[in-house]
Amino acid sequence: MEYYAAELELNAKFHTFAQNCSRVHVGHNTVLQQLKYRSKSKRGRSEESFIVGRKNPS
Numbered sequence: 001m002e003y004y005a006a007e008l009e010l011n012a013k014f015h016t017f018a019q020n021c022s023r024v025h026v027g028h029n030t031v032l033q034q035l036k037y038r039s040k041s042k043r044g045r046s047e048e049s050f051i052v053g054r055k056n057p058s
Helices: 002-024 031-035
Strands: none
């Protein structure tokens, strides 16, 4: 019976840990939200084409 008591205690600790992790990682976690800075580039635009000197794909 002692084995099951230790297992139940471990499961309770793991459940608490999992709930705390889900609370930490909830919400918007984007660069815009973190930096409070709006990017001048359009969403979905290929930035690599500008690095190598090709024309704008859009």
